Structure formats: C-alpha cells, structure tokens
Amino acid sequence: MLVKTYFERLYTHMREELYYPNRKNSGIFVVRCFCAAGSNYFPFKKGKRYTSKDVPLPRKLYDGSRTMTTDIKASFHPFDDAGLTAFYKENIEDDKTRNVMLAFGISPTMEENKDCLCRALSIQFRMFVGNNSDEVDDIVAIEYQKLLAEPKDEETKLHQPAGILYPGDQICFKSKNRPTYQVNIYEKFQHTWEFENAGTQVWRGRRLFFSNHEDVRPKAETNYIDIPDTPPHKSVKITVSIDARGFEGKSECRWIMVDSDNNDCFPNSNIFIFVVSTKMDYQGQTEVTQ
Numbered sequence: 542m543l544v545k546t547y548f549e550r551l552y553t554h555m556r557e558e559l560y561y562p563n564r565k566n567s568g569i570f571v572v573r574c575f576c577a578a579g580s581n582y583f584p585f586k587k588g589k590r591y592t593s594k595d596v597p598l599p600r601k602l603y604d605g606s607r608t609m610t611t612d613i614k615a616s617f618h619p620f621d622d623a624g625l626t627a628f629y630k631e632n633i634e635d636d637k638t639r640n641v642m643l644a645f646g647i648s649p650t651m652e653e654n655k656d657c658l659c660r661a662l663s664i665q666f667r668m669f670v671g672n673n674s675d676e677v678d679d680i681v682a683i684e685y686q687k688l689l690a691e692p693k694d695e696e697t698k699l700h701q702p703a704g705i706l707y708p709g710d711q712i713c714f715k716s717k718n719r720p721t722y723q724v725n726i727y728e729k730f731q732h733t734w735e736f737e738n739a740g741t742q743v744w745r746g747r748r749l750f751f752s753n754h755e756d757v758r759p760k761a762e763t764n765y766i767d768i769p770d771t772p773p774h775k776s777v778k779i780t781v782s783i784d785a786r787g788f789e790g791k792s793e794c795r796w797i798m799v800d801s802d803n804n805d806c807f808p809n810s811n812i813f814i815f816v817v818s819t820k821m822d823y824q825g826q827t828e829v830t831q
Contacts, residue, residue: 542665542676542677542678542679543605543675543676544602544605544608544609544669544675545602545603545604545605547665547666547669548567548570548571548574548602548603549603550641550644550645551570551629551633551641551644551662552567552570552603554633554634554637554640554641554644555570555632555633555634556631556632556633556634558793558795558811559573559632562588562590563590563591563592566591566592566593566596566600567599567600567603567604568591568593568595568596568597568598568599568600568603569591569596569599570599570603571583571596571599571600571602571603572585572596572599573585573628573632573809574625574628574666575599575616575617576704576809577621577624577625577627577628577809578617578620578621578624578625578628578663578666578667578670579617579618579619579620579621579624579625580613580616580617581616582612582613582616583596583598583599585809587805587808587809608675609669609670609675614669614670614671617670620667620670620671622660622663622664622667624702625662625663625666626659626660626662626663627659627702627810629658629659629662629663630655630656630659631719631810631811631812632811633655633658633659635655635719638653638655638658639653641658641662642658642685645661645662645665645679645681645682645685646679646681646682647681647682647685647686648682651685651686651689652689654685654688654689656688657685657688657689658681658685660684660688661680661681661682661684661685661688662681664680664681664684665677665679665680665681665684668680702807702809702810702812704807704808704809704810705806705807705808706800706804706805706806706807706808707742707800707806708742709740709741709742710740710741710742710806710807711738711739711740711741712736712737712738712739712740712807712812713736713737713739714734714735714736714737714812715735715736715737715776716733716734716735716736718812719811719814719815719816720732720815720816721815721816721817721818722783722815722816722817722818723818723820724785724817724818724819725785725819725820725821726785726786726787726788726789726819726820726821727784727785727786727787728785728819729782729783729784729785730782730783730785731780731781731782731783732780732781732783732794732815733778733779733780734749734777734778734779734780734813735776735777735778735779736776736777737774737775737776737777738771738772738773738774738775738776738777739773739774740773741773742773743770743771743772743773744768744770744771744772745770745801746770746800746801747767747768747771747798747799747800747801747806748765748766748767748768748798748799749765749766749768749779749781749796749797749798749799749813750764750765750796750797750798750799750803751764751765751794751795751796752795752796752797753793753794753795757792757793757794757817758785758786758788758790758792758819759783759784759785759786759792759794759817759819760783760784760786761781761782761783761784761794762781762782762783762784763781766779766781768798783817785817785819786819788819789819789820789821790818790819791816791817791818791819792816792817792818792819793814793815793816794814794815794816794817795811795813795814796813796814796815797810797813798813
C-alpha cells in the first residue's frame with residue numbers, strides 16, 4: 542500500500558468539522574493526521590483559515606506526487622499510536638465506520654468495532670513511518686482481525702487527546718463519548734460530563750467553555766462552567782442545562798476545557814462535544830444515543 546492509497550480511503554469518511562473554520566481540504570487532512578501521530582513537520586494553528594496554497598506538500602503527499610522523505614519520517618519522535626487512534630475515533634463519522642472497514646478490505650460480515658478499526662489504522666500508518674520503502678504491506682484487515690480477537694478486558698475510557706497544553710494532562714471519561722440527544726423543539730434538557738483527572742497536573746482555575754455558542758441554535762444556561770480544583774485521580778461531574786429552541790436540525794455543541802487565561806487545555810481535541818438533533822415531535826421525549 543502507498544501513503545496516497547491510505548489517505549484516499551479515509552478522506553471522504555471524515556467529519557466536516559475537522560477542517561473548521563476551513564473548507565474540506567486534503568492537505569489539511571494530511572497535516573492533522575501527522576500532528577495527531579506525533580509529527581512536528583507540518584505546524585497547525587487552530588482557528589487559522591488555511592487555503593490549498595498553505596499546504597502544498599501535504600497535498601502532494603495526498604495525491605502521490607511526493608513521498609515521505611527521511612526527514613519527514615524522522616519528525617515522528619516518537620510515533621504516537623494512542624494520539625492517532627484517538628484522532629480517528631473522534632473524526633471518522635460513526636455512521637461511516639463500516640464504509641472505512643470495507644475500503645480497507647475488512648469483510649462485511651465481520652463485527653463492527655470502531656476502537657479496533659482506529660487502532661489498526663494507526664498501526665498501518667506507523668508502518669509507513671518506520672519503513673524505508675514508499676510501499677508497505679496492506680495490514681489493516683489483518684490487524685483488525687487480531688485486535689478483535691483479543692480478550693475483552695474491562696473497557697477503558699482513558700482518552701488520549703489529539704493535543705495537550707500542559708505536559709502530563711490526561712482524562713478518563715466515565716460518561717458517554719459524543720452522545721447525541723434526540724429532542725423536541727423548545728425542549729430543555731441536561732447534559733452531564735463525568736470524568737477523572739488521570740494525569741499528573743492538578744487542575745486549578747479551569748472551566749468548560751461553550752466555544753461555538755454563537756454559531757449553533759441550542760443555548761446553554763451559561764457558556765462557562767467552573768471546574769473545581771481537581772488533583773490527579775479525582776473525578777468531576779458537571780451538568781449544564783440546554784434549551785433546544787425553536788428549530789429543526791442537528792447541531793454539534795463544541796465545549797472545551799480552558800485555563801484561567803482562556804487557553805484551550807486540549808487543543809485540536811473534541812472530547813467534550815455533544816450533538817443535539819431537534820425535530821417537531823409532539824410526544825416531546827428526549828432520547829440519548831451514542
């Protein structure tokens with residue numbers, strides 16, 4: 542398999558929000574994959590409006606007109622398996638998991654498991670980085686089958702964010718990841734995050750911030766929620782009230798953890814997001830899906 546083939550099989554199945562505030566762009570996709578996997582070769586600034594002219598080499602890696610040179614491969618120090626796995630888990634559309642499996646030759650009769658798929662995709666990309674050749678064996682299907690057959694330990698929700706501001710930060714979630722709320726228009730409901738400080742930093746002066754509150758229709762009772770001082774190995778439970786308001790459609794409510802200076806503690810991550818899907822339903826019953 543070539544790097545070009547790998548990226549092409551993934552590109553169409555990624556969340557549009559991955560490129561915000563830019564339009565969907567193959568070069569940006571390659572940059573985000575590199576950053577998540579531990580490379581510093583292509584710097585990425587969150588919130589910058591990139592164009593195709595800003596990412597010429599990543600676009601060439603995508604279309605195969607350039608290959609990964611020795612210095613590009615050396616920029617992964619070390620290769621971040623957990624980071625890339627988490628990146629794919631966050632940004633491959635849930636309803637397209639099966640499409641990605643099929644694109645990489647995984648049998649349609651095999652059990653669908655997004656965790657195993659994302660880990661297998663990370664292993665495949667690591668082969669490109671660690672191999673002297675431009676072409677490597679296509680191992681996603683084989684690795685997926687191996688991972689699926691591993692003994693099922695108690696599920697871990699330790700989350701490796703795509704980026705961290707403070708070295709040693711880590712989160713273990715006890716609540717659902719990226720839940721979707723099916724609600725009636727004008728309905729009010731509550732969302733709860735429950736998570737543990739699983740790192741080595743003491744969280745002081747941190748808050749959850751509704752970062753795209755101006756861009757979506759649902760409104761929160763407050764756009765900032767204080768997080769109590771939290772030492773390592775302590776858990777936090779935070780609830781916010783949401784008003785769906787009078788519209789139909791789907792909105793992604795993007796919350797982030799910020800420090801006392803409003804810096805994003807987990808840049809380029811999507812770990813506090815939830816989705817509100819609103820429609821006219823006279824029964825008015827809230828349903829939560831994952």
